[in-house]
Amino acid sequence: MERNTKLHGLVALFDTPDQIIHAAEKVSHSGYKDFDVHTPYPVHGMDDAMKLKPSKLGYVTLVFGLSGAAFALLLMWWTMVVDYPMNIGGKPFFSLPAFIPVTFELTVLFATLATVIGMITFFFRFPDNKHPLHDTPYMQAVSRDKYGVFIGASDPKFDVKEVRALFESLGGKKISEIMEIEKTWQDAFNPKFIGILVTTAILVSGGTYFALNKLLYITPFNWMEHQFRGVPQEKSDFFADSRMMREPVAGTVARGHMPYEFKDSVAQPADPVENPLVNSPEIFKLGQKKYLTFCSPCHGDYGDGDSRLNQQFPNPPSLHTTKLRDWKDGNIYHVITNGQNVMPSYSHQMTVKERWAVVSYIRALQKAKNASETEIEQFRKENTSNGN
Amino acid sequence: MATKDLTYVKKELPGKILNIGIALLAIGLIVGAFGLLLDPTRAKFSYLLGFFYLLTIGMGALFLISLEYVVNADWSTPIRRIPEFISASVPLFIVVAIPLFFFIHDLYHWSHTDAVATDALLKIKEPYLNITFFVIRVVATFVIWSLYYFFIVRNSRKQDETKDQKLTKKNIIASAIFIPVFAITITFSAIDWMMSLEPHWFSTIYGVYVFSGTMLAGLAATTLAVVLLKENGYLHPRMTNDHLSSLGGLLFGFVNFWAYIAFSQFLLIWYANLPEETFWFIDRWEGMWGAITLTLIVVHFLVPYALLLPAPAKKDPKRLKFAAVWLLVAHLLDLYWLIMPQYHGEKSGLHYILTEFGFPIAAIGVLIIVFYFNFKKHNAVPVGDPKLDRGLNFKL
CATH class of the missing domain: 1.10.760.10 (Cytochrome c-like domain)
Known part of the structure; x- marks a missing residue:
């Protein structure tokens, strides 16, 4: 990536979690505000050491969780009470107990999706894919087995010599300067980045399609779907007359049909049927x-x-x-x-x-x-x- | 970073605590006995209420210990002695239950052989619901629980001196066996003691429902004791509020679990709308019981949910103390809601209702007295446990 000569910040690597906790405490104690710590896994006690305030992400979750609940209730009220009321088991159209599972599910869905999307967009600044720390030996090391600390040049207290001295006094190794990256508007259309996005989209949607349309339709038990049954014109070994088709029982009346009782008499009936129609x-x-x-x-x-x-x-x-x-x-x-x-x-x-x-x-x-x-x-x- | 300082100075509880326990027990028994004179049947139901209050708190604490061993949790090791002390009431169950065996005809309709003879449904259930088998089940359950309690507590205390790691292994194996046994026995206890109060009714989730309340009660009692002891410096000095956070998280989780199970039970019965199932809820909906049911939802779910929802609240000692006391009261209300509607008495009035809380108060007294003597005799921190140092280092 193209880097210019402007300094973004200074980084140092440490070997153990105890060292990095100690370093984080010292750095935050020295009054630096724009600093960060990178570890290959979450280190217990880091929040305290860095004096981090509780994340604001919880509020996003809360607001969207509540909107999910409200949306679910409104949705069910509109569909089940106003637009298409249906009598289900004689229950009232608006029956809260029946709505609670759906409300719960939508609350969870809204809250989780909002949390993930909020985290990626607000906190990770998606689609900005050119963070200065990317593609550096430092980032490679902290993704594997090292613990790194970073102090940004935008910090009011920042001074290259002082920070370097601080890192050295803490026992930091491979102290190096990170330069800013030239950012252009085409950054978001980087072929590699787009390629990863498209691949992810194809994998996720393909996986979803496969799961929903193929996997779910593999029937483990098909006894009810494929039952023994007779087909018209088939020979039957069961019935005495060897015919699969059965005649209706004597006296059967087809639904909606009233048989005419004098159908077979040529002579006029003595007591004929009355006209059922009302003149109009x-x-x-x-x-x-x-x-x-x-x-x-x-x-x-x-x-x-x-x-x-x-x-x-x-x-x-x-x-x-x-x-x-x-x-x-x-x-x-x-x-x-x-x-x-x-x-x-x-x-x-x-x-x-x-x-x-x-x-x-x-x-x-x-x-x-x-x-x-x-x-x-x-x-x-x-x-x-x-x-x- | 990690300090290895495991020094723990044992401090004794002030005798005031014992006096409070004895006073509560005495007041409870006197009020309860007064109730027995006023309205014997009602007082017998309230004795069952008090007994189950004691049982659920003790068993919840015992289950918490087994959970720690099975999942090999570090964070709870420094506080493990507290649920051990609370569950010291487990061997007493058999003694406390003795009066109930004499009350059996007043409490349980199925215990009357003449009533069973004319009732087709009870006749079918007779092989299970008869006095002999009932007593066998109850005694077997209490013996199993007590055996597990003695086994685990003996090993835990022996470890204080020997520091033998094999004892932890033994307890892990015992707990792994105990958890499924506990699941079965607590279900049977719930069915035998409470669901059979209405022998015509049945609900397959009932055992889980009672378990959720049991777990919550044990957790709340443990949380309350831990917060109070920690604030006054009786626990290990390296304990931090992060240890409380896990207790708060578990409390919050089980508040939700209780609501989930309670709602599941209600939803299915409400939806199916079968008369042989719905009448149990109708009993709890008509008259003043409707108000109590709604109160239960607010007190047992909505309020503790709001109290414990924010992340900082889970490690705030003040908030936790309040929530724990609140939940212990809510649990009593839950048991009251389960048991008392089956008492179809005619007498009513404030003094009758007040006497009903005599035996639960006595149960709290018993818990405090047992806790006091165990605290006096044993270390409040398992100093020989190999997980103690890791547990004390626990950070969020």
């Missing part, structure tokens, strides 16, 4: 649509039996005969469902509801054709009351 504009609209689609080709648009198919088939009956008008709804439904004479069954073309809607529509047609004068008057009165 929607029902009549549905009935009209289905009637015009399926019924009108033979019975005519208004049920008179005068359709365009007349003369090509045996004439269909009019729907306005006395016999039909005296029929109950269930009788008409029976004919639509089962068919009659040449008329086929329409149970496959129309659902149950649609068939009943057609019955309602036919009733409406009959009413329209045979209304008395008074009824027409009444209808007019009711429908022109808005001033027409």
